[in-house]
Amino acid sequence: MALIELVGVCRRFRLGESEVMALADVDLAIDAGEYVSIMGPSGSGKSTLLNILGLLDRPTAGSYRLAGKDTTTLGEDEQAQIRRQTIGFVFQSFHLVPRLSAFENIALPLALAGVPADERKARVEAALAAFGLSERAHHRPDQLSGGQRQRVAIARATIMRPAVILADEPTGNLDSATGADVVRLLESLNAQGVTLIMVTHDPALGQRARRRIRMQDGRKIGDEVR
Amino acid sequence: MRGRVTARAPVKASDTLHFALRAATAYPLRTTLMMLAMAIGVAAVVVLTALGEGARRYVINEFSALGSNLVIVLPGRSQTGGFSPINAITNTPRDLTLEDAQALARLPMVKRTAPIAVGTSEAVWRGRLRDVTIVGTTPDYARMRRLEIAQGRFLPEEAPHAAVAVIGAKLQSELFGAEPAVGQILRLGDRRVRVVGVLAPFGQGLGMNVDEIVIIPAAVAQAMFNSNTLFRILIEASEREALGAAKTAAEALLKMRHDGEEDVTVITQDAVLTTFDRILSALTYGVAAIAAVSLAVAGILVMNVMLVAVTQRTAEIGLLKALGAESRTIRRAFLAEAALLSLVGAVAGFLLGEMGAWALRSFLPMLPAQAPIWAIVASLFTALATGLTFGMLPARRAAQLDPVTALMRH
Helix, strand or coil, rough: CCEEEEEEEEEEEECEEEEEEEEEEEEHHHECCCCEEEEEECCCCCHHHHHHCCCCCCCCCCEEECCCCCCCCHHHHHHHHHHHHEEEECCCCCCCCCCCCCHHHHHHHHHHHHEEEEEEEEHHHHHHHHHCCCCCCCHHHHHHHHHHHHHHHHHHHHCCCCCEEEEEECCCCCHHHHHHHHHHHHHHHHCCCCCEEEEEECHHHHHHCEEEEEEEEEEEEEEEEE | CCCCCCCCCCCCCHHHHHHHHHHHHHCHHHHHHHHHHHHHHHHHHHHHHHHHHHHHHHHHHHHCCCCEEEEEEECCCCCCCCCCCCHHCCCCCCCCCCCHHHHHHCCCCCCEEEEEEEEEEEHHHHHHHHEEEEECCCCHHHHHHCEEEEECCCCCCCCCCEEEEEEHHHHHHHCCCCCCCCCCCEECCCCCEEEEEEECCEEEECCEEEEEEEEEEEEHHHHCCCCCCEEEEEEEEEEHHHHHHHHHHHHHHHHCCCCCCCCCEEHHHHHHHHHHHHHHHHHHHHHHHHHHHHHHHHCCCCCCCHHHHHCCCCHHCCCCCCCCHHHHHHHHHHHHHHHHHHHHHHHHHHHHHHHHHHHHHHHHHCCCCCCCEEEEEHHHHHHHHHHHHHHHHHHHHHCCCHHHHHCCCC
8 A cells, every 4th residue: 555645636726816726636656665756847836746745735626645544534633643743844944943942943843742851852862963963952043054954954854753754845955065965864764764755856856766756737747766 | 624523732731831931032122022011001000009009098097097986976967868948948057065065975875975166266475376276175085086195184174164275296396396385374366275285296187287286175165266066076986886876876866955956967987987998999990990901002012012923933833833733732832922921021010010119108108009919910810811812813823824825934
């Protein structure tokens, strides 16, 4: 059984009088542990697809099964719970809370899940060590370099040991050397079994994935496995 | 799709509070402004109610100076409900007389009475002249008003017609200076009286400055003013419980003595006190309500500031949603922040208000300005309730943000 299963998924947006079809009839199945890149030009629907995969957005039509469970009929709180337990997000602009330290940013998902403070501390410290951030634990985001910020963001995305990591242009705000480090980090997580889905318009980055999906005008126009 | 049965939001209250605290301290200017507004509101309530309560206590203290179990008789009828024109023509009120006072003193539940005749005259001693208020009364007056004698003695029991006088402390120093007053002959109008005593400083009491009066025997005063009538008769009941009975008996006795006419007014000190107490309490409630308006204004400021906070932190709210925060988690975080700021502001305002009340007490020692407990509790509670109420809308707005749009804002 596939981890992710989209059948006939559409997403329409209303822009004034006109309707925009951001996603048109997308079928997609992704198995656990896959490494998938989603590529396409701006406005091709790749971000919308990622938002739907991450349960941040709902399809207008079609069904989305995640780990065998139909998510389109779930309430907001149940979707929030799935996001908490199953999905880790990595964003282009890091999205760290500026007033919180690296430690506190990484601990956020644990706090949202109600993990007790002492267990939280142990897990965050382990994550900081694993990502080479131990010495930066009590620095705020504005005291960190871009690469360190994205590593904090990845540590935060993985602290709940999610089944899927959704990365939206994770290297978009980084120089190429730092970007390469971040990609290697994400790939090493994938090597440990986490499903990695990465949206990018950088062909070089996209080519690294074993499975490459191409989007255009809201449609899936290519799906190739190396 | 909302409203399905789900488990309780798993976030711990301590984490929500901690998060709110970090958010509040991250924007010091905004936080300070909001707390200041709340503090001013609460301080206003505390100071104004302290002032009202101070005035109330001041008045009650003044009345207590009269002595407790007192019934006061006034000539004329002022408390009758009906007024008929015929009464107005035919009803000439009889005077209150010394005999009335003596008769009242014989009532069983009456301990003693004191007639009071009041007039003004000039007092002259060795060419020094001063206008004075003259109080004509009996020796019991000192006991009933709790007057203390500094020098000499009070009016003699044995000689109700003696031409003697007891003078107030201030009068003594103004008229006699450093010389001993007791034994001197003082001219009052066209009469001469011998000063037998000087009162200890007393201060204001029932509209008269006791320090500036001359007390002489009632009979002498009536002769001096060429009048039979009394200004008041004070009656001291044998005990506090007998106050009502004493009042009723006094009314009945005076009606009988005055040919069946109810032409006097008998009031108890309690009635006067209760009236003043009511008026001043109403005043205190009134100023409290006015001050509470500033709390409402503070509430509106809380709402605006929190709305700005929601706008400022839109991306953060989007992130929290992406990380799996439920709507109510976000709502609670913002509500906790509003409550926290309101509460800290209210406590600061309470301290500020207490300082204000302390300053009032220092500058006006006669006014025991002290905010009543109810006002303090009510203002703290109102501040918290206001913060929560006005924090509700921004918190709900934050909770309902669409995560995709929210995440795109930064």
